[in-house]
Amino acid sequence: MSKIEIKNLCFGFSQLQENLFENVSLHIDDQWKLGLVGRNGRGKTTFFNLLLNEFDYTGSIIHQKQFAYFPAKISNPDNLAIYCIDEIEEFEQWEIEKECQLLSLDPEVLWRPFSSLSGGEQTKLLLALVFLKTDAFPLIDEPTNHLDITSRQHIANYLKQKKEGFIVISHDRQFLNEVTDHTLAIEREQVNLYQGKYEIYEEQKELQDRLEQKQDQKLKKEITRLSQTAKEKQDWGNLREENAHGRNISARLMKRSKAISQRQEKHAEEKKALLNNQESTTPIGMNPIFNHKNPILKVEDFSLGFTEGNYLFEPISFELQQGERVCLTSANGIGKSTFFDYLLNPEKYFTTGTMTLANNTILDLLTQNFQIHTGFLKDFAVEKKIDYTNLLTALKKLGIERQSFETPIEQLSLGQQKKVELSRSMLTAAELYLWDEPLNYLDIFNQEQIMQSIETYNPTLLFIEHDQYFSEKIATKTVALKKVVLGGLR
Numbered sequence: 001m002s003k004i005e006i007k008n009l010c011f012g013f014s015q016l017q018e019n020l021f022e023n024v025s026l027h028i029d030d031q032w033k034l035g036l037v038g039r040n041g042r043g044k045t046t047f048f049n050l051l052l053n054e055f056d057y058t059g060s061i062i063h064q065k066q067f068a069y070f071p072a073k074i075s076n077p078d079n080l081a082i083y084c085i086d087e088i089e090e091f092e093q094w095e096i097e098k099e100c101q102l103l104s105l106d107p108e109v110l111w112r113p114f115s116s117l118s119g120g121e122q123t124k125l126l127l128a129l130v131f132l133k134t135d136a137f138p139l140i141d142e143p144t145n146h147l148d149i150t151s152r153q154h155i156a157n158y159l160k161q162k163k164e165g166f167i168v169i170s171h172d173r174q175f176l177n178e179v180t181d182h183t184l185a186i187e188r189e190q191v192n193l194y195q196g197k198y199e200i201y202e203e204q205k206e207l208q209d210r211l212e213q214k215q216d217q218k219l220k221k222e223i224t225r226l227s228q229t230a231k232e233k234q235d236w237g238n239l240r241e242e243n244a245h246g247r248n249i250s251a252r253l254m255k256r257s258k259a260i261s262q263r264q265e266k267h268a269e270e271k272k273a274l275l276n277n278q279e280s281t282t283p284i285g286m287n288p289i290f291n292h293k294n295p296i297l298k299v300e301d302f303s304l305g306f307t308e309g310n311y312l313f314e315p316i317s318f319e320l321q322q323g324e325r326v327c328l329t330s331a332n333g334i335g336k337s338t339f340f341d342y343l344l345n346p347e348k349y350f351t352t353g354t355m356t357l358a359n360n361t362i363l364d365l366l367t368q369n370f371q372i373h374t375g376f377l378k379d380f381a382v383e384k385k386i387d388y389t390n391l392l393t394a395l396k397k398l399g400i401e402r403q404s405f406e407t408p409i410e411q412l413s414l415g416q417q418k419k420v421e422l423s424r425s426m427l428t429a430a431e432l433y434l435w436d437e438p439l440n441y442l443d444i445f446n447q448e449q450i451m452q453s454i455e456t457y458n459p460t461l462l463f464i465e466h467d468q469y470f471s472e473k474i475a476t477k478t479v480a481l482k483k484v485v486l487g488g489l490r
Contacts, residue, residue, distance in 0.1 A: 002064040004028040004051070004137070009059040011043075011050060017403055020046055023059075024191045026184070030065060030137050031165040035176045035198055038186030039399045039443045040415030044169045047186070048139045068136035070143060071126045077115035081125060084114045091132045099128035102161070104154045120151040120332050127155065131162065138166040144175055145440050146368070148332045148466050171443050173198050174469055281445050283452040284394050287429040288459035293358035295319040296432055296460055301353035303484075304335065304342055308350040312338060313481040315353050320432075320477075325454065325461040327471045330481035336464045339481075340365060340434045357432075364430035368437055370421035374410045380420070386427045394423035398446055415441045426453065435463040439470055 006026040012019030020043035028034060036044050049055055051067050074084045085096070097107040103124040109117055110125075117125070123143060130138045140159075144152045152175060159166070159179040167184070170176050176183075176198035183194040183201035194201040297320040303311040312335035320326050328336045342349050343357065344365060373380060377395075381388040392405060398419045404412060409420055418441040425433065439447055451473055454461065465471050471478070 002030050004030065005060075005062040007060045007062075009050070009057060009061065011046070011055060011057040021050075021057075021191070026191070026193060028167075028184075028193075029165065030063075032182045033159070033162075033165055033180045034167045034182045034184055035180035035201075036167050036169045036184050036186070037171075037176070037198065037201070037444070039445055040419065040441070041399065041401065041404070041413055042186040044186060045141055045413075048141060048167075048169070051139060063137070065135060065137045066133075068130045068133045068138050070130045070138065070140045071123070072129060074114055078113050080111055081114040081117060082110040085125065085129050089129055089132055095132055096128060099131060100125070103128055103158050118333055119146045120148065123147060124151070124154065127158070131164065138164070140166055140168040142169050142171070142441070144170055144172050144466075146332070146437065146466075148330070149468060150331055152466065171439070171441075171447070172467060173202075173444055174467075281449045281452070282397050283456050284397055284423065284426050284449055285390065286426045286453055286457040286459055288433070288457055289362060289429055289431045290322055290460075291431070293322065293361065293431065295321050296358045296361060297462070298356040299353075300355075302351065302355050303353060304338065304349045304351045306349065311350075311352060311484055314484055316479055316481065317353075318477065318479050320460065320462060322431075322460050323458050324476045325459075325463065325474055326477045326479055327475035328462065328464050328479055328481060329471070331483070334481045334483050336481060337368070337436055340436055340462075340464070343434065362429065362431045364425050364428045364433050366421060366425040366433065366435040366438055368440065370418050371410070371414075373417065373420060374408065376408060377405055377420070380409060380424075384424050384428070386424060390427055391423055394427060395419055398423065398449065399443070415443065418442060419446070422450075431460060433459050433461045433463075435461060435465075437464055437466065439465055439467050 004027075006024060006028075009021050009024040010019055011021045036047065038044050046055070048067075048069060050057055051061060051063075052069060053061075072085075072088050075087060077084065082093070082096070085091075093110075096110065100107045100110070105121060105124045105128070109121050114122065114125075123146075127140070127143055130136075130140065143155055147155070152172065156175055156178045159168070168176075168179065178197075180197045181195075183196065183198055185192050185194065185201060185205070194204055196204075299319070300317050301315040302317070303313055303315045305311040313330065318326065328339060330336055338349075342351075342355070343363060377391060378388055381391045395405070396402065400412075400416055400419060404416060409417060412420070422438060422442070425435070438450060442450075447467070447470060451470065454474055461474075463474075465474075
């Protein structure tokens, strides 16, 4: 058993006004299965990079074990998968095959080009690689992104049976509850360590916030009193100087009054910091269009494919009325995103059955490919025909700091880039929203905001999402896509 000891850690990026970490001290046991949580942009991946010594910092990080980071970068993905991972870590073939089997991954994938593997297969293989390093401590960065429910459960089961400790970043609360026994939360003003899984952290954080909210009015009154006292001391010193009729007899009194004023102001700022650690969320505005069109979408015995007679899923049937929210579910690779693409580009596909979209329906797609956006937010707003002020308001509500508003979109974190795409969609007027995995890269507070907005504005929504908590809360109807069995539908 060994520990990771962090003392007085300070770090910030030059373009930010404040440090991400300020005098952070922690003791982490390497047997813990630690969940690292916090809002986007708070520094979770940066914390990993600091452990990996990727950035210069002040303070100290002391550890006996080396660190192993997931996901490792693959230099030549066109090579066979086994050669790709062998470039990163040496191992015996039986070792990687054993880990694959524990992850419900067919070892046959080792002998295919890495680039040909599905996202789930790549994730599982790179996760197995981390645990082949028996003398290293795993740092696992968002392993569930883009994975279907079954694959998420495979990874959860794999991590649960591991005796080794690790740190994992995830915004999937169900996943965290299954695999962690400690929680490290990067909050607004502090970095706090909690003993227990995510739901224990949530309970303790809620109790803490309630207590602070009860003290809120008292603190605000105290801040007002301290500020007023500081002003009165300053005014008193000024008055004594005026009463001196120009004589230099108040210098000592002024010095005393300034010292008192500075102490009172410092005390007031310390009180404000207690309030600043509370997290709060507010719904984001949406612009759904409602009219007489019903059903807005009708699907009857429908399937599609890239070639005639070869279809991706068994025929499905459903209707989507205005104000309804339909969730498409399936394993990865069955055709959910392709279904969305058909609504926008039907000429690309061969189909069976019928799909009827109400005439001239205004659609908006929230895409997974949000990294296509570049340039500055003001130009982006003009290009997408959305109000710039409303865009900044939405991004601020989603937790993006004002100093990031002047940063090119492509230089923002992935979570921040996703928020730009989400804000664009929510501010776009549409009769039917197509949302493809809206929660990827978003923190749990943002997830709550999205649910609040949907419940407030009641948009007509067809969406894909593997987060069970969100889907169960939001969907008014679920449609399951089932893969066509070999020799089946033609």
